[in-house]
Amino acid sequence: MLDITAAEIDGKLADAKSSLLPLRVDDLVYELNGVRIIDGVTLRVEPTGCTAIMGYNGAGKSVLVRLLHGLLTPSAGSCRWAGNLSASEISRRQSMVFQVPVLLRRSVEANIDYALSKRGFKAPERARKLEAILHETDLLKLRKRPASVLSSGERQRVALCRALAVEPELVFLDEPTASLDPAATAAIEQILLRAISAGRKLIMVSQSVGQVQRLARDVIFVHRGRIAEHTPIEEFLTTPRSAAARAFIAGELFEE
Amino acid sequence: MSDFTTAFTSAIGLIAGFDxxxxxxIGLSLRVSLSAVIIGTIIGxxxxxxxxxxxxxxxxLLIIVVNAFMGLPPVVVGLIVYLQLSKxxxxxxxxxxYTPTAMIIAQMILVTPIVIALTRQFIEDANADYDEALRSLGVHGWAKLVTLITEVRYSLVTVVLAAFGRAIAEVGAVIIVGGNINHVTRVMTTSITLETSKGNLGLALALGVVLMLLALAVNAVAATVRRFAPKAAYA
Incomplete structure (x- = not known):
């Protein structure tokens, strides 16, 4: 028990404290059936705030976030996380919200509790975290409801609650409000703003310029599997550098 | 038509008379088929x-073979089991x-492919929906499989019922390996075959009605479980 070396203790401490971010993506390629869906993406994601990923349908946004989150394996290139963490520790510190939420056929709180237990939180701590996150995402009234009877807005709120419950350093979101009405969208954005101010990093695919303006600090514009530009939000909204992004903001059809 | 009326009346008479x-x-039919389904489910x-x-x-290839085995002819299975168990x-x-054990083995071979094939289909469909979300939560391997099975548990009731329907209704396998020996290996379907061959069509039809009522009763029990279990699960 006692013969742990100082280096090991240092390593454990570093493990607990060091951040995943910044993320450096180097010449990332993803091919499916001979088609390059992601075609040489190089970028750097900073540790704080919300980074938005925008682009036309089929540009490769969803595939890009899945590659970063580790749900897909790149054909070439790499994602390098800071902090020298093990692969399991890297994935433990992330979570994801999908465009169509996938909930288990059980109650709202059982869904959240499932995620907490799978991430290794133990009983007394789990109950505490469950209460806190249900409160934070305004789901206390719905906690006993079966997930199957919820509206789409409520389902997405539960999915977001589940993603935040595991206390991730980084949350991926793939068009989380794409099929929601304005009120449900506002509710999700409120929660996201609180998550950002609590220090969580968000990487969010969005088609809504307004939403990106409200939430993001920088925008990665993906066009045909490549990064057309990666610029701070003010610059992106006023003077986008790429022709594709200019056309996107102006709401025009873009043909290359 | 009067044949059916007579058969139905005598069926009620048989049941009411606690013959x-x-x-x-009936007891042996249920014992053999339920045992076969339970073992088939545990394996399948x-x-x-x-x-x-x-x-x-x-x-x-395995999926094609298992799917094809759902249609195994009972007489062929009976014959193969017979050859294995004969002196x-x-x-x-x-x-x-010529014991109930042999009959259970034969029916188990008939129902296991049904359980495997239908379970595979339900779980695979569920996996297509849940895969990314579960992997994102760090749920892999065993834990993932247990979650998927839990998610489709009510569909699996239907799988078990399909297997039971196959077992209780077949005659070809149990008659070959059981031999339809009175008080030892006689079940509903072999009795119907026997009475038909003896020309007792009325009695055969009455037994047929009893067999169908039996299947109905088992399905009604399963439907009740299916209906009330979800409420318990959310309590």
Whole structure:
């Protein structure tokens, strides 16, 4: 028990404290059936705030976030996380919200509790975290409801609650409000703003310029599997550098 | 039409009269078929689930074979089991030919492919929906399989019922390995075959009605479980 070396203790401490971010993506390629869906993406994601990923349908946004989150394996290139963490520790510190939420056929709180237990939180701590996150995402009234009877807005709120419950350093979101009405969208954005101010990093695919303006600090514009530009939000909204992004903001059809 | 009316009346008469030999036959039918389904489920459910989420060479071929085995002819299965269990067969020393045990084995072979194939389909469909979300939560391997099975648990009731329907209704396998011996291996379907061959069509039809009522009763019980279990699960 006692013969742990100082280096090991240092390593454990570093493990607990060091951040995943910044993320450096180097010449990332993803091919499916001979088609390059992601075609040489190089970028750097900073540790704080919300980074938005925008682009036309089929540009490769969803595939890009899945590659970063580790749900897909790149054909070439790499994602390098800071902090020298093990692969399991890297994935433990992330979570994801999908465009169509996938909930288990059980109650709202059982869904959240499932995620907490799978991430290794133990009983007394789990109950505490469950209460806190249900409160934070305004789901206390719905906690006993079966997930199957919820509206789409409520389902997405539960999915977001589940993603935040595991206390991730980084949350991926793939068009989380794409099929929601304005009120449900506002509710999700409120929660996201609180998550950002609590220090969580968000990487969010969005088609809504307004939403990106409200939430993001920088925008990665993906066009045909490549990064057309990666610029701070003010610059992106006023003077986008790429022709594709200019056309996107102006709401025009873009043909290359 | 009057045949059916008479048959139905005599069926009610048989049941209401608690005819002891009928009760014995019903009891053995249920014992054999339920045992076969329980063993078939214990074997087939994990195998079906493993094929659903596993990726290994020959998987596609295995799925085709298992799907085809859902249509195994009962007489062929009966014959094969007979050859294994007969005195000159490799398992003749067990001396279980013409016993309920042999009948359970034969029916188990008939229903296991049904359990495997249908479980595989339900779990695979669920996996297509849940895969990314579960992997994102760090749920892999065993834990993932258990979650998927839990998610489709009510569909699996239907799988078990399909297997039971197959077992209780077949005659070809049990008549070959059981021999339709009175008080020993006589079940509903073999009785119907016997009475028909003896020309007792009325009695045969009455037994047929009893058999259908039996299947109805088992399905009603399962439907009740299915209906009330979800409420308990959310309590």
């Amino acid at each position: 002891t030999s009928l009760i014995e036959i 459910l994990p195998l079906g689930a493993a094929i659903a989420v596993g990726r290994f060479p020959g998987r596609e 000159s067969g490799p398992f003749g020393w067990l001396q279980i030919l």
